[in-house]
């Protein structure tokens with residue numbers, strides 16, 4: 670039986686494969702509807718706003734704002750030692766995505782909702798790359 674600390678198996682679906690392929694190439698891509706022009710995330714076969722199936726993948730700027738966060742003091746072992754900042758980032762294009770905030774101490778006194786953030790790409794082993802975010806301008 671898999672333990673809660675084993676690395677989750679990475680298995681893109683047909684709907685999510687273009688997202689993961691982009692991330693592997695260090696670009697952030699989102700699905701956009703050709704009918705109503707709205708971006709959405711997570712990827713799905715229908716536009717969640719107008720139900721159109723006429724979707725395309727678009728490379729986006731990788732910038733946004735910290736919408737919300739929680740500090741996880743004890744993340745699973747495969748993530749590494751905690752604490753880490755689990756973040757909901759609202760991208761400039763509109764959609765929000767769950768991610769990890771890096772490049773800043775996981776200290777509530779330093780974190781501020783609405784702070785500007787930008788995407789970074791981090792290898793997570795076994796050929797997997799994850800999009801994470803850091804405060805804009807951080808190194």
Ligand SMILES: [Zn+2]
Nearest residue numbers: 702705716719
């Ligand atoms: Zn639409």
